[in-house]
Amino acid sequence: MIASIKEWIIFIIVGAFIINIVDMILPDSKVKPYINLVCNFIFVFMIISPLVSVFSNNMSLEDTILKKMNEYSKLYVDSYNDLANKTNNESLSKGYEDGLKAVLQLKLDEYGYELDDLKMNGSEIETIKIKEKNSNNDNKKDIQSNDTEKEEEVFKSSSELNLKEGKIKEDLIKVLNISIGDIEID
Template identity: 25%
Template sequence: MIQTLREWLIGICTAVFFITAVEMILPDNSMKKYAKFVLGLILITVFINPIIKIFDRNFDINTYTANVMENFDKKKTENDFKQYKEKNISTTLEVFKLNLQSNCEKKLKEKYPEGNYKVDVEAAYDSENDKLTIKDVKVGVKDGAVEKVKRIQIGGDSKSVNSTENIDAEKSTEIKKYLSDELKVSKDIIQVSKL
């Protein structure tokens, strides 16, 4: 019992010495009151630790503090990992779409050099299977003719002109089949129109 009382008094003296040293080092600003509050909590913990031990012999403030910090760190790590994963998926999806679009345009230009092509890809991340999937592929074909006017404004009224005309069915079918084979996707998700 004397040993326990001695350890308690040494703990209190050490805590008071530590708190005094920290208060002397702290600058006089708004942060000082928060630091004093935390230091006061430390002192209260040192004071009540032996009293709690009387009621619960297995109580150890260090163990409880370590458990709380471990749980806090675990939740923070899980949250950080989740945010990193979402950002990584979003970035990967954007890069995938851009690379796929430029690759399709290049392959179409090599296969059908007489036209110019603009490809727009819609892709998504399938979390269930952990892979990227192609949802929609829109191919715009320009035959070297002048590009259609998309919007005309005369006075205060504006008129829109539909610029998504269909190209001939044979060429459209060829392009769909070619891209379907190249991308290993269904022809149904590929749309071909004139620019």
């Protein structure tokens, strides 16, 4: 923690130094105030960007928003379902499930996957099954390639696939607060 604060302070000092050098080098003209304004915006962004990452727990802004939307929707549906149970009305669990599927599809589109199945128990997620969008690409192989080329393609695609699957599982765990055992990838 102290090391990251030290790096942040050094980053700010170096940024301030560079902005002052740019200010001294620029000749006095009508454009200089605009360039200074842009440099100041960059400097403010340099100061604020580490603070944003501290508050987002090393998650991208999109993932943080998706997580907050999911948590809010879950609380809303739970409170509405409690009210519906007390008044004998229908619950919103289907609406929550549809909204959750839409949020999941946004996240899965980034990785080239699609939602295959989602099993829920009330507002809790039991299992998520996802699959690759274009799973029939394996059928389109080059007939003239030799065995070593095929082995290299299989090795390369399987290692890339493992990295992609690990990243998507990690993101889904962060966004949805579920365990890794609840995610199945075909």
